[in-house]
Amino acid sequence: MTMTIATTIDEILSGLSQGARPIAGGTDLVVGSRQGKGTLPEHLIAIDRVSELAHIEVGAETTRIGSGVTHATLMTDPTIVASFTGVSDAAALVGSPATRNVGTIGGNVMNGSPAMDTGAPLVVLGAQAELASTSATRLVDLDELWVGPGRTSAADDELCTALVIPNRPESSGSAYVRLEYRRAMEIAIVGAAAAVTLDGDAISSVRVALTAVAPTIISVGGLDAVVGQPADEAALAAVSEASSEQAAPISDLRASDRYRRHMIGVMARRAVEAAARRASGETISVPVNRALGVGAQS
């Protein structure tokens, strides 16, 4: 087994084209190789020293979050907190400070777990993954990237270089809320993200996506009825019902499918409510779970 420490993107791409696998923070890859769960790849290329991958760039139309940006940065970076707050809510819930210091958004997205916390907020914000290889660079919608638990449509020689998010219109807000049994080192039991844009008091657009209730992160469809309505009890109830209906959760030792189905509705309602409050200009600190006292209490 070998590890090469890359300092440029070209070096990574050439390594991948020769069969090496990327390692960023290693918080999924190394932990996942334990206890017979899998073995480490024969050739690793460390991508955590490449400064271009660690940048957040605000362009005229989109914001580019380098794949190597850590959760610790996502939860505090002023641009992300101000404009893509749901991503910060999610990053702030990941693991412990140690996990957040080295764990990256690229690793979270490319690991492809249906329980990944940054996935649902990225989906509601319309993010695309930028994938690069020695031959081409392409942008892929996230619902085409994730094809099953732990599986992506990216080719083995493709590096995720960035997550690209359209800049938000005025009067927009986003939020991510997760059901958890304890306040740290938790995996989402279920989670929901929402992005809302308001026109006066009325919702002019709303997107909701769900964590850990299907083989991949899923978007909730059929929310057109709440567009044009205020984010009131009736609208929130409609979101909640649609989310519970469209979820396809499993039962395991952490929660039954019925409990998950019910609670995903509760989480979706809270996410939309928080996103709408943020869209109206209210500051709700990151993460929503702590600010509003949802999820586990102290």
Next chain:
Amino acid sequence: MSTSNPQAVTLNVNGVPYPVAIDTSRTLSTVLRNELGLTGTKEGCDDCECGACMVLLDGRPINSCSYLAVQTQGREVTTVEGLASQDDLAPLQRNILAAGGVQCGFCTPGMLMSATALLDENPTPTEEEIRIGLSGNLCRCTGYARILDSVIQTSVEINS
């Protein structure tokens, strides 16, 4: 299984360069303990859950049981052995002893590393911020209150 083929690397730990030849799959905690003899760092779960293995990488905490040693090349690792000076314990070490924050002591090195990083980044943490800072460290003995007290005491000393 991956083939065993040691990689020659230099690890920088507590300001000392250590040239070693290690298998790429070795985690930092096993190399610190078994190759460098720095046994202050503990392994509790070896699965990224308990924080007994916490060390600092360029000043920020990582779980050394789940970080490949060769990936620390060119970076600075700090372990609990790096906290005290020749003659004196670090203020946080003194305070955790005085507060009764050490019982069996197994979690203590990891707690000290997380708390050191927290106080370096934020010398005036609130109690909530200390709880978050130590949220990756389990202690099965003390009930945490005295550990918390020692971090608060150290923060008061730093700022007076």
